[in-house]
Amino acid sequence: MYNKTITEQGKDLRAGKYSSVELTQTYLDRIKKHAGLNCFITVTEEFALKSAQAADKLLTTGNASLLTGIPVAQKDIFCTQGIKTSCGSKMLDNFSAPYNATVIENFNQSGAVMLGKLNMDEFAMGSSNETSFYGAVQNPWDTKTVPGGSSGGSASAVAARLTSAATGTDTGGSIRQPASLCGITGLKPTYGRVSRYGMIAFASSLDQGGPMAKSAEDAAILMQTMAGFDPKDSTSVDQAVPDYSADLNTPLAGLKIGIPKEFFSEDLNSDIASTIETAINEYKKMGAEIKQVSLPNMKLAIPAYYVIASAECSANLSRFDGVRYGYRCDNPGDLNDLYTRSRGEAFGQEVKRRILMGTYALSAGYYDAYYIKAQKVRRLISEDFTRALSEVDVLMGPVSPTTAFEQGAKTGDPIEMYLADIYTIAINLAGLPAMSIPAGFVEHKPVGLQIIGNYFTESRLLNIAHQYQQVTDWHQQTPKGFE
Amino acid sequence: MEWETVIGLEIHAQLATKSKIFSAASTAYGAEPNTQACAVDLGLPGVLPVLNQEVVRMAVKFGMAIEAEIAPYSVFARKNYFYPDLPKGYQISQMDHPIVGIGHLDIEVDGKTKRIGITRAHLEEDAGKSLHEDFHGLTGIDLNRAGTPLLEIVSEPDMRSAAEAVAYMRKIHELVRYLEICDGNMQEGSFRCDANVSVRPKGQAEYGTRAELKNINSFKFVEKAILIEVERQIDLIESGDSVVQETRLYDSDKNETRSMRSKEEANDYRYFPDPDLLPVEITDELRAQVKADLPELPTAKKQRFKEQYDQDDETATILSSSRQLADFYETVVKLSNCDSKLCSNWVTGNFLGALNKANLNIKQSPIYADRLAGLLRRIADNTISGKIAKQVFDSMWESDATADEIIDQQGLKQITDTGAIEAIIDKIIADNPDQVAQYLSGKDKVFGFFVGQAMKATQGKINPGEVNKMLKDKLK
DSSP: OTTSOHHHHHHHHHHTSSOHHHHHHHHHHHHHHTGGGOOEEEEOHHHHHHHHHHHHHHHHHTOOOTTTTOEEEEETTBOBTTBBOOTTSGGGTTOBOSSOOHHHHHHHHHTOEEEEEEOOSGGGOOSSSOSOTTOOOOBTTBTTBOOOSSSHHHHHHHHTTSSSEEEEEOSSSTTHHHHHHHTOEEEEOOTTSBOOTTBOOSSTTTOOEEEEESSHHHHHHHHHHHBSOOTTOTTSOOOOOOOTTTTTTOOOTTOEEEEEGGGGSTTSOHHHHHHHHHHHHHHHHTTOEEEEEOOTTGGGHHHHHHHHHHHHHHHHGGGOSSSSSSOOOSSOSSHHHHHHHHHHHHSOHHHHHHHHHHHHHHSTTTHIIIIIHHHHHHHHHHHHHHHHHHHOSEEEEESOSSSOOBTTSSTTOHHHHHGGGTTTHHHHHHTOOEEEEEEEEETTEEEEEEEEESTTOHHHHHHHHHHHHHHOOGGGOOOTTOO | OOEEEEEEEEEEEEOOOSBOSSSSSBOOTTOSTTSSOOTTTTTOTTOOOOOOHHHHHHHHHHHHHTTOOBOSEEOOEEEEOOOTTOTTSEEEEOOSSOSBOSEEEEEEETTEEEEEEEEEEEEEEOOOEEEOSSSTTSOEEEOSSTTOEEEEEEEOSOBOSHHHHHHHHHHHHHHHHHTTSOOOOTTTTSEEEEEEEEEEETTOOSOOOOEEEEEEOSHHHHHHHHHHHHHHHHHHHHTTOOOOOEEEEEETTTTEEEEEEETTTOOOOOOEEOTTSOOEEOOHHHHHHHHHHOOOOHHHHHHHHHHHSOOOHHHHHHHTSSHHHHHHHHHHHHHHOOOHHHHHHHIIIIIHHHHHHHTOOGGGOSSOHHHHHHHHHHHHTTSSOHHHHHHHHHHHHHSSOOHHHHHHHHTOOOBOOHHHHHHHHHHHHHHOHHHHHHHHTTOGGGHHHHHHHHHHHHTTOBOHHHHHHHHHHHTO
């Protein structure tokens, strides 16, 4: 039952083939069995079983939603009331949130069952899940390799079938890159589509929560619950939420696909390039037109991103000061000692590096050269996408220049690590929606295809992804040992 | 050498909203520590600010009142610094794009009007409070005040004396209360100011090096702080030293300013636009709404009072000094239908005197406009004299009775029957032949004696004008 899609599990629950409690217990058992993957920071077993019992009751009333009784795991970046919310950091190891994030509230409303909180890079800063205070997460396709990051726990857990689905957040690729490396389906929505309230901020102008699932069809069901205007988030957009499942079966004849030539640079592994080309050919067969396009400022995306994201995080993480909650050093001598030791002892290397970069970029005398310049680049990149998307419906390319790499391979070289997001970062700068869907394997490791759409075209992206998944079975593959 | 003082003020006016600038927590003063701080005010992980639209309306109102440019788009920025009572590690403020741009305000000092430029006014959140006493070497943090909306009003360095600075501060104080955007309560810190002070040789075009005097919360202290700081700066320069740019604290107990931090130690606040908040857009619709709601402003009201009610400058200034008093006066005029000057004499005289004596404000006054108007009507129609009216007023202050009820109960009605008055006067003339003789021989002063006798005989319930006339007739 754990291999089935949400739609199938929903049908089984309604048909009484098994109960939500049984389904939940099955996943809880698998989480225990595969604890070595290190996907979970917190398993909320008791809470999950209680929710499952309530869901089973609700299922008999006819008031159930598509998610009622479906076990879902939450990235540990979303605040959960009365449950530890660590953000992968020692800083919040002792922090239990006094409120629920809007996304969590939405899942609770839908009757979904929360299995627990998923491992992640510390404060979502990382592309391999190796910066987590709770240790690295293994990729089930090859446990020596990383699952990607920062939503590495989410991707690994869905791929290993430890949960029906999961949530992730994506600031520079943190949903799409791990989805690609773990062979699952991930959607980063348009900036402003999913509330950021209660989602611990990394870079406020880039962060966006989204679904990570076994298929596009499942992602559509999760999106239905996650998306929507939230008066508590001033940057959320007050626009009606469409029925994300309604257009899944729309035929793709006449679809115009743009292939940005910058996505096929020399950095891209040639086997991945041919995998992506094969996938695009599949769309041709379905009647799509393919067109070469260009995003000339794409090469500026990584430097611009690391200025903007670091600048925002340097301020966002100032609240972790040892004064009101979170980690506080022992016996602080004075106020300065309290600040420096609490932050020095509780933040990891990567978080410190980005706070320092951001503080530097915002400093008097450097602000114009870095922050303002980066914002200008950001606008140029957005304009590139607007131009390209005026000629075609969607853009396609790889998600990541490589497949899952070995643990430790890039931890010594932050620049090398940052390049892992070379194809995903520009999309966050532009605020566009994009998906990663499984498109094949290179040396037994999954490869993801990226589909990028115009603002608020999540329905179209899900439709395009779903149609591909009707003619391929990459998304149904399960890693050895986790079948 | 002759020195010239240059002063610019930064005034922080706490906006009189019910809830905070970015959260729904109450702004009420004086609650138990940390009972009015919600998740947003505490800076918990994941929380986001949502702008209270009322503060925007208030800022626009202020901008219109000083004839300033209102920015169609203004931007909130993060001002970064660490302090225990600053929960997020940054204060949300406005830097490059404030909501209110260049405006001005006219002040009067020694009968002369002077225009003071206002550089800008911007919105920001207040920090919490650090409590250093009562915690045995520890510091207590109270975040009730965190997130309280402030309007920071920055003037040009246009003031040339402490007196001008005080006049400007009073004028802003009067204005924000007129607009009902700030309660102006200085004890509770709702209205406070920082003063930038420098001196230069008279005639020199460049400004001298300035010191910033922080957090002064009374008109008296602003004056004293500036005076003492000017003295310090002149002494420094005259003894061959120079003024350093720094922030100084005014100690009212010792009447001195002392250094808090120098320019070198100043924070680099690393301002950047707050990505959690959209730019504030001021629509034409909002402008029109605020404009329609804009009350008559003090200067315009004063001018109108001079013209419409034939008031002199001093009386018009007093009457227009607060909206409540002006409204009270106009209500009295309207309800009594009496001469505007009779009304103003009573409002600024007996009425304000009684309020001050009882330490009450107009809203707390036991006598409302309708009762005072009732009293004035009885003066105007000669039912009672002005002297008796004061007696009636005192009784009204102590009770809920109307003037008519008191006049009736105490039998204070003026004797208007000419026959009765004539009889009384005849008797006085008959009883005092010596005085009559003196008067007739040219001692005009004795006339007052007869009036006094008449008043005494009637306990003042006689119309003095009538008595005068009749006495003069009889004593021809």
